[in-house]
Amino acid sequence: MTSPPVHIASANGIATIAALIGDPTRANILSALMxxxxxxxxxxxxxxxVGAPTTSGHLAKLSEAGLLAVERQGRHRYYRxxxxDIAQAMESLMALAATGPRRHHPPGPKDEALRTARTCYDHLAGRLGTALAGSLDTRGHVILGDGGALVTEDGRDFLGGLGIALPEADKDGKSGNRRPLCRVCLDWSERRHHLAGRLGAALLTxxxxxxxIARIPDSRAxxxxxxxxxxxxTLFGIVPEQLGSK
Structure with missing residues (x-):
């Protein structure tokens, strides 16, 4: 299979994408889709x-820039x-924002729920996500590296016992398509890595x-x-104290 051409990003291109994400309304839209x-x-x-007309304008700009995909189902359009890669970029921006100037914002129940366990696009994040990554690494099921991760043979056996069958990855860590089999994502609330890639998605599923776990309506938590x-x-050695308040 021939890989698509990779274009070098220009400064203007970077600024255009940054300006799109930098608008508060569009940032809220992208965050909701995380x-x-x-x-x-x-x-x-x-x-x-914001109102429907304003939202429509922002959705058009995000879609035209390739940040959103649109699916039609009957009378409705669904955005994702x-x-x-866009989810990873948003999570990285959240990590940067979390280390920025402190503002008075008393933590509430919603904040605590997000920090305990949440979805980061199609994988788990928060204390639960980082605890899962740490457990699999400590037990030799995955080897965490700088920006990437490797699933060991013991890890494949363990995950297979959970019903997670992973395809063989090639030397570049890919597994039959362009998405890495296993990679890491810096967690904005924990400052540690959680698992992404196809393994992260499989663990969430x-x-x-x-x-x-159960989804909480109108929330990533x-x-x-x-x-x-x-x-x-029992399976990962993650005790409730690891997921509680700090």
């Missing part, structure tokens, strides 16, 4: 706190982030399907169920 679910214009209007508390402790 949960990994496709949302309608009406839902994104609610998240952004165009690729995992497994956790949802087995009822270990996910709730850890009683079954999940037991499973994460």
């Amino acid at each position: 949960g990994g679910q496709a949302l309608t214009a009406g839902e994104l209007s609610w998240h952004a706190g 982030l165009a690729s995992p 497994c956790s949802l399907e087995r009822g270990w 996910v709730a850890i169920t009683d079954d999940g508390t037991q499973a994460f402790s």
